Structure formats: C-alpha cells, structure tokens
Amino acid sequence: MKKGEIYEGTVERIEFPNKGVVMIDGEKAIVKNALPGQKIRFRINKKRGGRCEGMLLEVVEHSKLETAEDVCPHFGICGGCLYQPIPYEEQLAIKEKQVRSLLDAVCPEYEFEGILGSPLVQGYRNKMEFSFGDGSAVQKTVTMADFIRAMSTIEAEQERCLEIGQIPNGFYDGVLIQNKEQSFDVIITVSAHLGVIYLFGVPKQVVFPDLAFLFKVREGMLSASFCFALKRDASGMIGPASRLCYYPFGNVYDNGKICWGNTVFPKMTSIKDAEKLIQSFFDAETNNDLYQNRIVEHPEFKEQSGLLETLKEMEVFPQKWLQENGNQLSNLCVAIRGGK
Numbered sequence: 562m563k564k565g566e567i568y569e570g571t572v573e574r575i576e577f578p579n580k581g582v583v584m585i586d587g588e589k590a591i592v593k594n595a596l597p598g599q600k601i602r603f604r605i606n607k608k609r610g611g612r613c614e615g616m617l618l619e620v621v622e623h624s625k626l627e628t629a630e631d632v633c634p635h636f637g638i639c640g641g642c643l644y645q646p647i648p649y650e651e652q653l654a655i656k657e658k659q660v661r662s663l664l665d666a667v668c669p670e671y672e673f674e675g676i677l678g679s680p681l682v683q684g685y686r687n688k689m690e691f692s693f694g695d696g697s698a699v700q701k702t703v704t705m706a707d708f709i710r711a712m713s714t715i716e717a718e719q720e721r722c723l724e725i726g727q728i729p730n731g732f733y734d735g736v737l738i739q740n741k742e743q744s745f746d747v748i749i750t751v752s753a754h755l756g757v758i759y760l761f762g763v764p765k766q767v768v769f770p771d772l773a774f775l776f777k778v779r780e781g782m783l784s785a786s787f788c789f790a791l792k793r794d795a796s797g798m799i800g801p802a803s804r805l806c807y808y809p810f811g812n813v814y815d816n817g818k819i820c821w822g823n824t825v826f827p828k829m830t831s832i833k834d835a836e837k838l839i840q841s842f843f844d845a846e847t848n849n850d851l852y853q854n855r856i857v858e859h860p861e862f863k864e865q866s867g868l869l870e871t872l873k874e875m876e877v878f879p880q881k882w883l884q885e886n887g888n889q890l891s892n893l894c895v896a897i898r899g900g901k
Contacts, residue, residue, distance in 0.1 A: 598624030746897040770878040801891035806883035811847035
C-alpha cells in the first residue's frame with residue numbers, strides 16, 4: 562500500500578480502541594471507526610515502519626452484524642457510539658475479544674471470568690467524548706450535566722441542518738434551505754494531507770494544505786462551488802479565525818470558484834452527497850490554464866510542475882507559502898446564512 566492512495570477492503574476485526582483491521586495483499590491497514598464485516602473505502606494517510614493507517618472515506622457495504630433496532634436518531638451525526646448498530650450481545654463479544662487480546666499480550670496465565678454487561682443498554686453513560694475533525698484532533702471529555710447545561714444555552718435555528726441524517730466528514734457549517742427540494746449550502750473543511758494531482762492526466766503525489774469547500778445545491782443539482790486554502794488560527798486549529806487563502810494549484814479561479822470542465826454530477830439527495838463532490842475535485846485532471854503562481858516569495862514556480870516537484874519532497878505544505886485573500890472562514894459562514 563502507498564501513502565495517499567485509496568483502497569477498498571473488508572474489516573476483519575476491531576482492535577482496541579476502535580481500530581478496524583483491513584488486509585490488502587498481505588499488508589495490514591488500521592482504519593478507525595469501522596465495524597467488523599463492513600466493506601469500506603479508505604485513504605492511506607500514514608505509512609511508517611511497515612505500519613499503515615487509513616482514513617475512512619465511505620462504507621461501501623454494511624456488516625451483517627448491523628441489525629440492532631431502535632438506534633439513536635442522532636447516530637451518524639454526533640460521531641459517538643460506534644457500536645450502536647450492533648446488537649448488545651455482539652458488542653459484548655467484540656469487547657471480550659479486545660480485552661483478551663490486551664491481556665494475552667502481557668499476561669500468559671490468568672483466569673478470565675467473562676464480560677459483565679450493563680443492565681441498561683441505553684442511557685447509562687455519565688460522560689461523553691466529543692471529537693472534532695478527522696480523528697486527529699484533541700478529544701475533550703465533559704460530564705453529562707455540563708453537556709446539557711451547554712446545549713440549553715444554544716438557540717435553536719430551524720434552518721440549520723440538524724434533521725437531515727448523516728453529515729459529511731469535515732462538516733464545518735451549513736444551512737438547509739428547503740429540505741423537501743433537496744437544496745442546501747454547506748462548508749466542508751479537509752485537513753492537510755498527502756494526495757495526488759493529475760497534471761495533464763499524470764498522477765503527481767503532493768501535500769495539500771488545509772482546504773475549505775463551499776457547495777451550493779439547488780433542487781439536488783450543484784449550482785456553485787468554491788475552494789480555498791486555509792491558514793490555521795493562533796491556536797493551531799481550524800476555526801472561525803482561520804484565514805482564507807488562494808488555492809495554490811489549478812482548476813480554481815481567483816475568486817475561489819471551481820472549474821469542473823465537462824464533469825457531470827448525479828442528483829444529490831442529501832447533504833452527505835457533498836463528500837462525492839470533494840472526491841471528484843481531487844480526481845479531476847488539471848492543467849496550467851487557471852494556475853497562477855501565488856506562492857509567497859517563490860516566483861520560480863511559474864508552472865505547476867515546478868511547484869509539484871518541490872512539494873513531492875515535503876511532508877507538509879508550508880503555511881507561509883499561502884497567499885491570503887483578506888477573508889476568514891467565518892466570512893463564508895456569514896455569507897451562506899445570509900443567502901449570498
């Protein structure tokens with residue numbers, strides 16, 4: 562397996578904590594937040610010392626274990642309770658295997674007395690963990706009381722996308738305009754990563770900076786789309802104060818509007834489908850038509866090929882190379898809420 566490439570495979574088992582194991586041509590890949598038996602698409606984002614780690618992109622086929630009824634209506638949105646679609650008895654069996662595996666590694670002899678299940682299958686937790694981003698962000702644990710107190714201070718907004726099923730990975734902000742007509746605006750951020758650009762159809766491995774996409778969908782059809790590079794805020798996180806920058810490669814105009822060429826998109830029935838647009842963006846062939854060297858203090862990158870060749874040797878895209886356009890991520894949020 563190669564870093565940046567996309568693979569499909571079936572999750573054979575789960576290792577503690579929530580690490581799905583997928584075997585591809587004899588190589589082991591760890592993919593978080595996948596369930597045993599699921600067929601998944603994932604991108605390799607780390608490969609060191611023979612260890613491969615992938616980011617879950619899509620569940621292609623659900624597991625035969627996913628038969629639980631009365632699943633929480635917020636499952637898939639909040640990002641928690643990974644095992645909820647699996648019946649509780651199967652959850653206990655998975656946890657028993659994980660515990661045994663951990664003990665076997667350090668204790669050759671012990672008496673295992675089994676897993677003691679909770680008498681309450683739902684609503685028994687007194688704390689919650691919230692993860693924001695793609696899994697690499699810091700987790701914060703709060704008590705249930707603090708969570709309820711915080712939520713009670715938030716004013717409900719009917720137009721916010723809180724009742725539309727699953728939301729995209731990297732979801733940042735969105736407004737549901739007309740649910741029945743499948744119309745919405747959504748902002749999705751994509752963390753800096755190693756990927757591929759198809760320059761004149763030839764794949765070139767490259768490091769991408771943090772990106773922000775804005776998609777406008779009307780009656781299931783894409784009406785406008787924009788892409789910007791991001792400079793993180795003072796805390797090193799993607800947030801409202803993150804500065805918008807010009808996208809450093811091709812296929813994007815100065816105002817951030819994406820050029821799709823002759824790409825034809827299927828009708829989008831939910832906000833989750835916006836992820837497909839991002840993958841189409843990365844898979845599209847590019848040339849030098851819209852490329853302008855906006856790399857700060859590097860006038861030598863007159864063509865993309867020179868820039869891509871230099872980035873090939875880097876592990877991260879230098880933020881100081883990005884040219885700001887005078888706006889922040891918060892400006893995009895204000896724009897979509899105002900219908901602009």
